[in-house]
Amino acid sequence: xxxxxxxPGAAKAAPxxxxxxGMLFAVGALLFAxxxxxxxxxxxxxxxxxxxxxxxxxxxxxxxxxxxAESIRNRAVPTEGGGSWRTPLLLLAAxxxxxxxxKYTVTGYVLATAAFVLVTARTLxxxxxxxxxxxxLAVAVGLSVGIYLVFTRLLGIVLPAGVLPL
Amino acid sequence: xxxxxSLLDGFASVLSPQNLLYAAIGVTIGTLVGVLPGIGPALxxxxxLPVSLQLDDPTGTLIMFxxxxxxxMYGGSTTSILLNTPGESASVATSIEGYQMxxxxxxxxxxxxxxxxxxVAATISTVLLAFVAKPMADLAVTFRASxxxxxxxxxxxxxxxxxxASLPRGLMSLTFGLFLGLVGIDSLTGQARFTFxxxxxxxxxxxVTVIVGLFAIGETLYIASRLKDLPAKxxxxxxxxxxxxxxxxxxxxxxWPAWLRGTLFGxxxxxxxxxxxxxxxxxxxxVEKRRSKHQGEWGKGAIxxxxxxxxxxxxxxxxxxxxxxxxxxxxxxxAAVMLAAFGYFDLSPGPQLFEKSPDLVWAxxxxxxxxxxxxxxxxxxxxxxxxKVLQIPRPLLYTGILVFATLGVYAVSGSVVDxxxxxxxxxxxxxxxxxxxxxxxVILGLILGPMMETQFRRALLLSDGDLSVFVTRxxxxxxxxxxxxxxxxxxxxxxxxxxxxxxxxxxxxAEDD
Numbered sequence: 001x002x003x004x005x006x007x008p009g010a011a012k013a014a015p016x017x018x019x020x021x022g023m024l025f026a027v028g029a030l031l032f033a034x035x036x037x038x039x040x041x042x043x044x045x046x047x048x049x050x051x052x053x054x055x056x057x058x059x060x061x062x063x064x065x066x067x068x069a070e071s072i073r074n075r076a077v078p079t080e081g082g083g084s085w086r087t088p089l090l091l092l093a094a095x096x097x098x099x100x101x102x103k104y105t106v107t108g109y110v111l112a113t114a115a116f117v118l119v120t121a122r123t124l125x126x127x128x129x130x131x132x133x134x135x136x137l138a139v140a141v142g143l144s145v146g147i148y149l150v151f152t153r154l155l156g157i158v159l160p161a162g163v164l165p166l
Numbered sequence: 167x168x169x170x171x172s173l174l175d176g177f178a179s180v181l182s183p184q185n186l187l188y189a190a191i192g193v194t195i196g197t198l199v200g201v202l203p204g205i206g207p208a209l210x211x212x213x214x215l216p217v218s219l220q221l222d223d224p225t226g227t228l229i230m231f232x233x234x235x236x237x238x239m240y241g242g243s244t245t246s247i248l249l250n251t252p253g254e255s256a257s258v259a260t261s262i263e264g265y266q267m268x269x270x271x272x273x274x275x276x277x278x279x280x281x282x283x284x285x286v287a288a289t290i291s292t293v294l295l296a297f298v299a300k301p302m303a304d305l306a307v308t309f310r311a312s313x314x315x316x317x318x319x320x321x322x323x324x325x326x327x328x329x330x331a332s333l334p335r336g337l338m339s340l341t342f343g344l345f346l347g348l349v350g351i352d353s354l355t356g357q358a359r360f361t362f363x364x365x366x367x368x369x370x371x372x373x374v375t376v377i378v379g380l381f382a383i384g385e386t387l388y389i390a391s392r393l394k395d396l397p398a399k400x401x402x403x404x405x406x407x408x409x410x411x412x413x414x415x416x417x418x419x420x421x422w423p424a425w426l427r428g429t430l431f432g433x434x435x436x437x438x439x440x441x442x443x444x445x446x447x448x449x450x451x452x453v454e455k456r457r458s459k460h461q462g463e464w465g466k467g468a469i470x471x472x473x474x475x476x477x478x479x480x481x482x483x484x485x486x487x488x489x490x491x492x493x494x495x496x497x498x499x500x501a502a503v504m505l506a507a508f509g510y511f512d513l514s515p516g517p518q519l520f521e522k523s524p525d526l527v528w529a530x531x532x533x534x535x536x537x538x539x540x541x542x543x544x545x546x547x548x549x550x551x552x553x554k555v556l557q558i559p560r561p562l563l564y565t566g567i568l569v570f571a572t573l574g575v576y577a578v579s580g581s582v583v584d585x586x587x588x589x590x591x592x593x594x595x596x597x598x599x600x601x602x603x604x605x606x607x608v609i610l611g612l613i614l615g616p617m618m619e620t621q622f623r624r625a626l627l628l629s630d631g632d633l634s635v636f637v638t639r640x641x642x643x644x645x646x647x648x649x650x651x652x653x654x655x656x657x658x659x660x661x662x663x664x665x666x667x668x669x670x671x672x673x674x675x676a677e678d679d
Contacts, residue, residue, distance in 0.1 A: 020601050024338065031345065034360065042357060046633065047626040049352040052619045053359055056344045063341050066334035087390040088596060091568075095383070095589050099572060103582035117565050124390060124561035132559075139562055143569060155220045157577050 015075060021068030028060035090123050108162010113144035169300045176528030180536050185229055189533050192230035193540045196237020201245050201552050204385050205567055207238040208499040208609070212377040213574035215507060224511040225526045229533040231507055235483055235500050236288065236534065239443075240541045243280040243476050244552050248273060248401045256443035256479045259451040263464070263471030268401035270467050274549075278412040279421045279469055280476040281545045286422075287429040287477035288538040291484035294433055296531050299520070302492040306517040309493070311625035312635050316645035318618040321495050324438075324652040326607045333653075335603045342594075343611020346371050353616070354623060366583040373506040374578050376612055377499075379588040380605050382571035384595020386564045391596070400556050403549065411546065421473040424454050428477030435478075436485020436497070443482040443498070450474035484534065491515050491527060495614075499606040502613040 035057040039050035098116040101107050117140035125132055151157045179185060199210045211231050218227040245251060246261030247268050260280060267276035309317075326336040349360045350370030361367040406412065413421065431446035431453075454470040464471065489495040494516035496502035508515050513523060520527055545552070575588045598605060629635040636642055 017601055020597065031360070038357075038359065042355075045631075047623045047631060049355045049357040049359065052615075053348055056341060056348055056615070059337075060341045060345065063334055063337045067332075067338055070332060070334050084391055084393070087393060088387040091387055091390050092589065092593065095568065095572070096586070099576075099582050099585045099589070102572075102576065113569060117569060120565040120568060121561045124393065124564055125559075126393060132561075135559075136562070139565075143566065147569070147573060151573075151577065155217055157216065157220065158580075159577075 015071075017071035018068065018075060021064060021071045024064035025061065025068060028057060028064045032057040032061050087123060091120060094119050094123065102160060106160075106162050108164055109159040110144045110148050110164055111162060113147065114140040117143055169297050172300070172524060172528045173296050173532060175525070176530075176532030177535075179225070179525060179529040180229065180532045184223075185226055185529065185533065186536070188223075188226040188230040189233050189537045190540055192233020193237040193240075193537050193544060195230075196234035196239075197241035197244075197541065197544055197552065198237075198555060199234070200238035200241020200243075201555050202241075202558070202563060203245065203249075203251055204382075204389065204564060206381060206500075207235050208377055208503045209381040209571075210234055210238070211500065211503045211507060212374045213382075213570055215374055215503075215510060216574065216578040218507070219510055224513060224523075225529050227511070228504070228507065228526065228530050229537075231504055232487075232530060232534060233537045233540075235504070236480070236537055237541060237544075238500075239480050239483065240281060240284055240545045241552065243284070243472075243479075244277060244545065244549070245556065247276045247280065247472070248403075248553065249556060250401075256447055256482075257476075258444075259447040259475035260472055260479070262451065263468050265401065266465065267467035267469065267472065271404045272467055272469075273401055273403050274406065274412040275414070275417050275469060276467070276472050277549060278546060279417060279473045281542060282411060282413070283421060283425040283428065283473045283477040284480040285538050285542045286425045287432060287479075287481040288484065289535065290426075290429050291433040291436075291481035292531065292534045292538075295484040295487055295534075298437070298488055299492055299527070299531070302488060303517045303520040306492050309517070309641070310639065311621045311628060312639055312642040313645065314493075315618055315621040315625055315636070316642045316649070317489075317493060317495055318614045318621065320645050320649040320652065321489070321497055322607070322610055322614050322618075323649040325497060325610050326604075327653050327655065332602075335601075336607055339598065339603050339605065340607035340611045343608035343613075344615040345611075346376060346608070347612045347615030347619075353620065364583065366581055366587075371587065371612070372579065372584065373503065373609075373612060375575050375584050375588045376591055377503060377609065378571045378575050379591025380595045380598075380608060382567050383589055383592025384599060384605075386568055387592055387596040388599040389560075389564060391600070400553065403553060417469055420460075420469050424450075424470040424473035425477040427453060428474040428479075429481040431474075432478035432481025432483075433485040436482030437488040438485075438497075443479045446478040446482050447475040450478040487531075491519060491530075492517060494519075494617075496610065499609040502609045505613060 032054070035050075035053035039054050042048055042050040044051050044054070094116060098112060101112045102109065105112075118136055121132070121136045121139070122129070125136075148159055151159055152161075180189065195210060195214075196207060199205045199207065211234055214231075214234075218230070221227060239256065242257040243260050243264070246257040247264035250261055250265035264276045264280065267273065322340060326340045327333065345360070347370075349367055351358050351361075351368050358368060428446070428450040431450045432443065435446040435449075436443065451471055451474060454474040455464055455468075458464065458468060458470055460468055460470075486497055486501050489497055490501045490505060492515075494505065494514060496505045505515060513519065513526070571588070572585055575585045576582070579585075595605065625635050626633070636646070
């Protein structure tokens with residue numbers, strides 16, 4: 001088994017640590033090349049800015065090789081169950097949409113946060129919707145309005161007001 | 167001025183209504199986040215940084231942060247005893263016997279010995295801190311750049327070597343942190359490094375962004391990948407039986423020596439750059455188990471197994487403050503965030519702090535005594551409140567963590583790029599948890615890396631580029647030598663066992679967050 005780089009999605013397969021090690025090594029090598037380029041411009045003088053990046057990324061490459069070796073040595077050891085990747089992906093999508101909506105639309109903090117809370121709580125919940133919908137709605141509204149008022153009125157931190165007349 | 171009179175001045179300052187309020191807020195929030203799984207003191211302090219900057223009161227803020235650190239330790243013991251899910255990794259040792267006690271209807275005794283032991287240990291160790299700090303700071307005045315470089319190396323190496331399952335993984339985490347520390351404009355020459363053409367990266371990656379990504383986003387995504395494995399059952403509190411403070415005469419007799427021994431482990435291990443509370447808590451657990459006259463009870467709820475580690479846990483915090491305040495060297499993730507908090511207020515911990523801001527230092531130390539009295543009151547009589555907190559539905563808890571995480575990064579930077587960087591670090595952190603990489607070394611690398619590079623280059627500038635400065639100064643050489651020893655130390659049991667032909671586990675500890 002070699003440390004070749006595979007698709008990121010393959011990380012959930014059994015040889016996960018080996019794939020992770022391969023990717024770490026690949027990223028480390030890229031960064032090391034960049035550090036060498038910088039040092040080429042600015043020199044390797046210990047008192048200059050070029051040396052530390054070379055050392056750190058060089059260490060990265062070495063350590064990732066060490067990790068790869070460890071993973072290959074332990075490849076027979078079954079790792080614990082991979083778990084589901086659907087929920088984390090959904091959460092991540094919700095987070096990114098949330099951040100973009102906050103910044104680039106006129107929705108405003110309160111509406112965006114309330115919607116985010118509802119979606120996320122639903123994603124993480126294992127109970128039927130009707131059992132928790134009232135509770136989730138109450139938390140969504142309470143949390144978003146509460147945070148908005150405390151931060152903007154009491155702490156003087158600016159949050160996007162958006163379309164709501166707050 | 168002697169330490170004692172300085173400390174008395176500190177008390178005078180803490181006992182003002184405003185500072186008392188800060189301490190009360192700190193210990194309450196600390197207990198809350200200690201009780202809640204998924205959120206720890208490092209994350210909480212990072213999220214509160216933008217808020218505290220608005221308050222513009224360094225002393226009050228740092229008193230609050232110290233309260234959070236301490237409170238999280240008290241709260242963490244509650245979770246590990248009642249839920250068997252250590253809220254903080256330093257409470258892992260406590261949960262072993264503590265949860266067994268709770269299952270056998272002795273939850274109150276376990277909680278009481280943890281809280282009172284924490285109080286005893288914290289009080290003793292804060293006295294030690296008060297008397298060690300000033301002489302240490304006076305000594306630290308003589309430290310030069312090369313010594314600081316060596317100290318930073320020592321702190322990083324020990325923490326990395328002691329934490330986590332394997333050396334390559336610990337080093338990988340550390341290297342990642344060091345790399346993050348390099349991103350941005352070099353402070354001495356203005357050279358941009360690893361900014362990949364993104365203007366937001368010129369200022370470097372903010373510690374708040376990294377901590378939010380590593381702890382809040384990473385933890386939540388990881389939990390989301392294994393929703394079915396979440397533990398749920400909270401052990402019930404039994405009705406109050408007799409005894410003083412829920413402890414019978416025998417409980418007291420068995421607890422107090424364990425408290426004292428735990429304190430003796432906790433303080434020095436915290437003070438040495440050895441990575442916070444995990445080592446002393448497990449040492450204390452092992453020693454108590456070995457010394458106990460009640461061998462049959464171990465594994466079924468031996469009270470010493472709660473009393474010792476909890477005391478060690480809290481004593482280590484005062485210990486951690488010694489290098490943090492006198493040298494500006496953080497030895498745990500939370501200490502690293504506190505160091506960043508000092509930086510936000512343009513204060514730099516180290517020997518100068520005792521000369522420039524003695525009021526702040528002594529008020530902070532005095533506040534530890536006051537905070538612990540508050541915590542004792544908060545955790546024993548009000549235990550039912552915290553049991554209620556434990557019952558917050560998990561989906562809402564983690565949703566709330568994500569909302570506050572996003573808010574924290576957005577409020578401190580106002581930039582959506584920083585928020586996205588935090589999410590990206592969160593994805594990495596999810597994989598780190600999945601593959602068992604420790605988290606704390608990332609933070610220490612991020613904080614200590616730039617410090618190390620600056621001191622290294624400063625030392626060379628002072629010596630006109632002569633590298634021998636690192637091998638001719640005895641203190642520097644000693645510290646660097648200790649770093650090498652620390653790297654080898656966790657492997658000694660294995661080597662020893664191999665020499666004797668046996669088989670032994672490597673010394674390793676859960677990590678701090």
